[in-house]
Every structure is written in C-alpha cells, then in structure tokens.
Amino acid sequence: MNQLHAMYSLIRRELWEHKSLWIAPAVTAALFLVASVWGFISLVSNPTAVEQFNQHVLPQMTGDRAFDVAHGMTRASAFTIYAVMVVVLFFYALDCLYSERRDRSILFWRSLPVSDTLTVLSKLLVVLLVAPVIVLLVGLALEVLGLLLAPILVMGTDMSFGDYLQPLAALSALFGMLGDMWLLGLWFLPYFGWLFLVSAWARKAAFLWAVLPPLGVALVEWVALSSREFLKMIGHHISLPFQNAQQQDFGFRTGDLNVEASAAEITGLAGFAEPAFWIGLAVGVAFIAAAVAIRRYRGETA
Known part of the structure; x- marks a missing residue:
C-alpha cells in the first residue's frame, strides 16, 4: 500500500511540474471546438444550406450510418489530440530526468524514502497510462460541450438533427481509442x-544527444555501406502498428451544399502477435533499466 501511495504521489508530482501534459491536449480540443462552432454557425446562418441539410443529408444520417459517422469522426478528433500529446511526451521524457539535476531538485527527492526505480517507473506510467487517460478525459469534455452547444446553436432555425447526435458512438470511440493509445x-x-536514458545521462544539450547518435549511425551506415537499413528499420517499426488502419470517408454533396466528414478509423492495430512488438518492448525495457541505473549511481547535478 505504501508503494501504491508513493506511486500516486509521484504521478501527481509529474502532472504538477509538467502542466503541458494536460494544457496541450486541452488547448487542442478548444481549437477543435472553436472550429466546429464556427462551421456550425456558418451553416445555420445560411437558410439554403439548412434546407439542403434537412432534405438530403439527415435522411442518410440515420441508424447505423449515423453511428458510424459519429464514431469515426470522434476517433479522428481523439487521435489528433493524441498526436499532439505524443509530441508533448517526447519533450517530457527527454526533460523529466534531466531537469531535476539541472535545477538540483533531485537533492530534495532523494531525501525522501522513494527509490530511483519507483521514480523512473512513475514517469514511465505517465507516458504509457496517464497520458492516454488525459486524452480520453479531454475528448469526453469536448463531446459533452459539443452536445450542449449544438441545440443552442440551432435555436431559432429550421435545422433538425435526426440521428446526427450519437453520444453512445462517441463514448464507444473514445474508450476504444484508450486501448489503442495504451497499445501504441x-x-x-x-x-x-x-x-x-538520454535524460538520465546527458549533462547538457539533451535534445542533441537524443537526436544526433541515431542520425550519426544512419550517416555512418550510408557512407560506409551505401545503405539506409537503420532508418528503414525505425520507420518500419513506427509505421507497422498502422498498416491495418482503414480510411473511412463519409460524404454528402447536394446542390449548393457540400457536407463531408472524413475520419481515419484506426482498426486492427498490429500488436502482440508481431515479433517486432516484443523486440521493441525488450529494447525499451533495457533502456529504462539503464536510465534507472544511471540515475542511481551518477552525480546529483547535470
């Protein structure tokens, strides 16, 4: 129980010290909401567009069709928020162990009865588990605001919704995305x-130490062997989970009105059956273990 309480406290510390972990996805969702509201206002302010929408779009947006459209669009917006989160996590992972030596806060944390292993694992859990949950919560907030604002925006107009609003589809999409984000x-x-590993080891210029060694390996391979297998291996490993992704396009074109919805439906992500998954997992665990060892035995300043 003490270990669980310590882990909970360490994760809270990470969210407190690295506010970009929740600010960046929240800002991304806010931009989505503003863009959606702006587009909706443009639609409802045009009587011809509203009439075309009611006559030609809504009849096709019923039952399973409406569910699939809402499901796909919700997953697309959630995946975009997650893509922003991945960028934030890149800089978080690169800075979280380096900054505590730079500002000497490591001296305070080492005075507490918390092991180096638990400290590094708390940061890893933020990346693997907590960040996807943050994306889920932000996505839920975005959907709730959308459901609340939509009836207000159409007040005083002749626009109707039919089966266009699909809260169950949004929930299904978001919780499905949570599993995908954990797998990714x-x-x-x-x-x-x-x-x-770089964050625990680098004394300065952590970003350069993270980027230059892989580029150096690729450059040496290209000069010495005239090949690019190293870069191809990295690119293949990154793209492999998405090779089964499907693109679903939902579109309606009626006269002066052009209403389209295009959503990337991520289905069938490659996972546990792939040897590359387990090889990458082993390499990642080795890097994490090395980061723990470096934090434990090296000096307390950058």
Missing part, C-alpha cells in the same frame, strides 16, 4: 526508453 505506448516504448 507499448509500441513506442523503445523510443520513449531511449529518451529516458
């Missing part, structure tokens, strides 16, 4: 592990 976190573990 494990797929990307070797890259996050490398960033943790």
